[in-house]
Amino acid sequence: MSGGTGHGRVRRRLWGWRWRRNPLRRHEDIVEAWAILVMWVVIVVGGALVGTVAARAAGQELARQHTDRQPVRAVLLTTAPEITSAGDVTYRAPVTVRWTGPDGSVRTGQSLVSTDLPAGATVTVWQDGRGRLTTEPPGPAEAAAQAALFGTSAALVLGGLVYGTTALVRRRLDRRRRDLWGAEWDRVGPRWNQRTG
Structure with missing residues (x-):
């Protein structure tokens, strides 16, 4: 039982490591943590709002067509x-x-x-x-299905754009981290080799 609890604690520590102070955390790690948090908030909250607005707009247009035609x-x-x-x-x-x-x-x-x-x-x-x-014009059931499809599509498009933008940000952060690690290794590496030699 204690092994399972310890394993869960380690998993929680690993999951939130970017948010806690530690000597290995860099500024880029904090930026990445915020980018991921913002991404999920926009995908969940923004996707729900955009999907609802798009579905309502499509429903109103389909209702207008049904009245007009x-x-x-x-x-x-x-x-x-x-x-x-x-x-x-x-x-x-x-x-x-x-x-x-x-x-x-x-x-x-x-x-x-x-x-x-x-x-x-x-x-x-x-x-x-x-x-x-x-x-x-589409009937009520078909109009409801089309409105739902428009709303879902709008939410998915927003989610894809936000996810893609976050992936680009993370790629740049990874490149910067590699550059910083390389620069630090150039400073520390020669001293490390002298000690091991």
Whole structure:
């Protein structure tokens, strides 16, 4: 039992050695300790904040799209090309359609519709508040998943940037430590060799 406790104590000492005074600790070790602490705080706290803000912004944009986009009936002006289907795959092709905009004007444009439809067939297309053709907005479940994905991606990007920046700082500190150790060895090494000789 005492061996396990001693082992845990040694592990704690090793983990926080940069924060305690000791003759081997250098200024670079303190800078590195602060850099690591700041990195984790930014990754955890900043990642949560950035992820939440990004998810909310994406959710609001998707909700705006859902409110702004409306389905409307359109008539095919040309026949949709016939494409041989393979299994359960649904093919869609761009076709010229005619529909009535929100202001009552008749409009024409290209929309993706199911293949093998004749000219004159009626389909449902989506238009925005200005009457321009657009895609169908995502449903509530899909919108929530997309918002969560945007938030997670934003948090991961922030974490990656912070981790990469900290790695560069640590690399420079390691280079400086090696230079300092080399300079000290140049001073101490000759005396050490005289003693051992």
